[in-house]
Amino acid sequence: MSQETKETILSPDPANIATINFGPTHPSTHGIFQNILKVDGEKIISSEQTVGYIHRAFEKLAERRPYNQITPITDRLNYCSSPINNIGWEMTVEKLLGVEIPKRVQYMRVIIMELARIADHLICNSVIGVDAGALTSFFYPFSEREKIYELYEELSGARLTTNMGRIGGFERDFNPVFHQKLQSFLKTFPKAFEEFDSMLARNRIFMDRTKGAGPISAERALSYSFSGPNLRATGVDYDVRLMNPYSSYEDFDFIVPVGVNGDTYDRFMVRQEEIRQSLRIIEQAYKNLPEGDYKADLPDFYLPPKAEVYNNMEALIYHFKIIMGETELPVGEVYHAVEGGNGELGYYLISDGGRTPYRLQFRRPCFIYYQAYPEMIKGMPISDAVLTLSSINVIAGELDA
Amino acid sequence: MDKKNNHDYLSAIQERFGSEVLAHEESFGMLNVELTPSKIHDAIAWLQADQELSVNYLTNIAGVHYPEALGREFAVVYQLHSWKNNIRLRIKGYLPKENLHIASITDLFDGANWMERETYDFFGIQFDGHPDLRRILNMDDMDYFPMRKEYVLEDATREDKDDRFFGRNNIEQ
Numbered sequence: 275m276s277q278e279t280k281e282t283i284l285s286p287d288p289a290n291i292a293t294i295n296f297g298p299t300h301p302s303t304h305g306i307f308q309n310i311l312k313v314d315g316e317k318i319i320s321s322e323q324t325v326g327y328i329h330r331a332f333e334k335l336a337e338r339r340p341y342n343q344i345t346p347i348t349d350r351l352n353y354c355s356s357p358i359n360n361i362g363w364e365m366t367v368e369k370l371l372g373v374e375i376p377k378r379v380q381y382m383r384v385i386i387m388e389l390a391r392i393a394d395h396l397i398c399n400s401v402i403g404v405d406a407g408a409l410t411s412f413f414y415p416f417s418e419r420e421k422i423y424e425l426y427e428e429l430s431g432a433r434l435t436t437n438m439g440r441i442g443g444f445e446r447d448f449n450p451v452f453h454q455k456l457q458s459f460l461k462t463f464p465k466a467f468e469e470f471d472s473m474l475a476r477n478r479i480f481m482d483r484t485k486g487a488g489p490i491s492a493e494r495a496l497s498y499s500f501s502g503p504n505l506r507a508t509g510v511d512y513d514v515r516l517m518n519p520y521s522s523y524e525d526f527d528f529i530v531p532v533g534v535n536g537d538t539y540d541r542f543m544v545r546q547e548e549i550r551q552s553l554r555i556i557e558q559a560y561k562n563l564p565e566g567d568y569k570a571d572l573p574d575f576y577l578p579p580k581a582e583v584y585n586n587m588e589a590l591i592y593h594f595k596i597i598m599g600e601t602e603l604p605v606g607e608v609y610h611a612v613e614g615g616n617g618e619l620g621y622y623l624i625s626d627g628g629r630t631p632y633r634l635q636f637r638r639p640c641f642i643y644y645q646a647y648p649e650m651i652k653g654m655p656i657s658d659a660v661l662t663l664s665s666i667n668v669i670a671g672e673l674d675a
Numbered sequence: 676m677d678k679k680n681n682h683d684y685l686s687a688i689q690e691r692f693g694s695e696v697l698a699h700e701e702s703f704g705m706l707n708v709e710l711t712p713s714k715i716h717d718a719i720a721w722l723q724a725d726q727e728l729s730v731n732y733l734t735n736i737a738g739v740h741y742p743e744a745l746g747r748e749f750a751v752v753y754q755l756h757s758w759k760n761n762i763r764l765r766i767k768g769y770l771p772k773e774n775l776h777i778a779s780i781t782d783l784f785d786g787a788n789w790m791e792r793e794t795y796d797f798f799g800i801q802f803d804g805h806p807d808l809r810r811i812l813n814m815d816d817m818d819y820f821p822m823r824k825e826y827v828l829e830d831a832t833r834e835d836k837d838d839r840f841f842g843r844n845n846i847e848q
Contacts, residue, residue: 325811333797337828370703496731496732497785500786512732518761599841606703608703609703609754609765626843637734642786642789643786645785645788
């Protein structure tokens with residue numbers, strides 16, 4: 275939408291103003307949250323958000339769960355990229371415990387987290403296509419995401435809520451099937467992805483629909499504590515992977531793409547480029563995957579294999595200690611952030627030495643940037659509000675915790 | 676250009692706020708500074724405006740409930756980030772349960788709006804000057820603040836999940 279139309283928001287005549295519900299269940303909210311829009315014809319004059327429809331009290335639940343039982347909770351934050359949430363949480367606990375993680379585990383984690391980022395961005399970008407009217411381009415990337423889910427399945431047994439990894443590493447090593455599937459993914463994905471890209475990136479209709487839809491300036495985005503692709507689309511190159519490298523991200527060569535206008539098209543393009551960069555990171559990590567163990571030496575937290583528990587006294591003792599929570603835990607406050615699919619996903623953990631966190635707060639990027647939505651859609655037609663909503667990638671699970 | 680470290684931040688804050696700095700420590704590489712609650716708004720405004728310290732990003736706001744700490748039952752924790760120096764720091768204010776008021780920082784960071792609403796929703800902390808302090812994730816007609824420690828998750832008659840089983844033998848309920 276052009277600047278001119280934005281400025282000609284009609285001076286509201288009360289007789290012309292209609293109040294409509296966009297959500298809670300609406301096909302293009304892609305989740306359950308409500309926007310009450312006041313519209314003058316097609317133009318949005320103001321909007322009010324209601325969130326919390328799927329609030330599941332994760333922070334309260336976490337106060338009654340031992341650390342290893344919190345990993346499944348994190349699955350359900352941003353469920354488009356569960357492994358990033360899982361691994362982010364595991365790294366938080368490892369930071370509290372002061373464990374040194376083997377290089378191989380770090381590289382394995384990087385591969386998994388970048389696969390998750392690709393899956394997350396693929397969904398978001400193909401959904402932008404759907405909301406702009408391009409349904410075909412939605413199905414192409416889904417077959418690619420399917421391959422990523424198969425990779426998760428080899429490593430964790432699950433596909434969506436992965437519960438990936440353990441405190442101290444992974445539950446199992448990459449198996450031969452995983453290697454074979456990853457190699458074939460690395461070979462076939464770029465071609466399929468470029469095909470997807472060619473359908474939208476320079477598509478005249480798509481560009482006309484998305485350029486100028488839901489823009490936000492870098493200054494406003496920073497004031498709203500934006501992070502991730504939405505912030506980078508405004509031209510700010512903040513990326514947790516570079517600012518505070520974790521899990522050996524400093525070993526890899528990648529660039530942080532930025533946009534200019536912070537509109538829907540820029541958000542789309544930033545995510546597209548991030549997928550290419552993620553692929554580069556995976557290739558580097560996989561090529562240089564170090565030899566070694568897939569888990570740290572952490573008998574106090576890492577459950578021993580069942581076969582050993584039944585046959586070995588030491589293993590049985592540790593198994594019992596872990597299950598019964600007999601392990602001493604350090605006291606302290608940790609904040610650990612990872613670059614999630616939507617931005618800085620942080621875990622603020624306060625430990626009082628108990629078996630469960632005394633307090634655990636999730637910094638959920640969705641929750642923080644979604645509050646800027648009314649400002650972004652003001653003066654826009656409803657169809658642009660729909661596009662803006664899908665392009666900021668609000669995931670209800672992460673929004674409501 | 677030399678980047679400032681935690682120590683520089685601490686001494687700058689101490690120099691500026693002197694006796695308002697009630698406690699400080701470094702935990703896991705992150706500076707924690709406890710300030711008089713009434714000074715927190717000024718402190719964050721000053722940290723944000725200062726060219727050298729340049730604390731430009733509000734990471735999050737957290738509430739914490741410490742029912743045993745008399746006169747300082749509730750903590751409000753602000754996690755801030757200076758990109759220029761790549762320093763993360765925590766500013767903490769402790770409030771007594773009788774007077775849960777602290778100045779809102781929505782005038783400094785727009786993103787604080789929902790963070791403060793969330794903290795209000797779960798702990799009942801009143802952010803004075805907030806434009807629209809309502810519940811956000813819970814229902815509007817909820818009549819308690821669920822993250823406070825007195826509201827336990829399980830049925831109170833259950834004995835297999837009391838605090839003894841979570842490594843806290845010394846806490847009397």
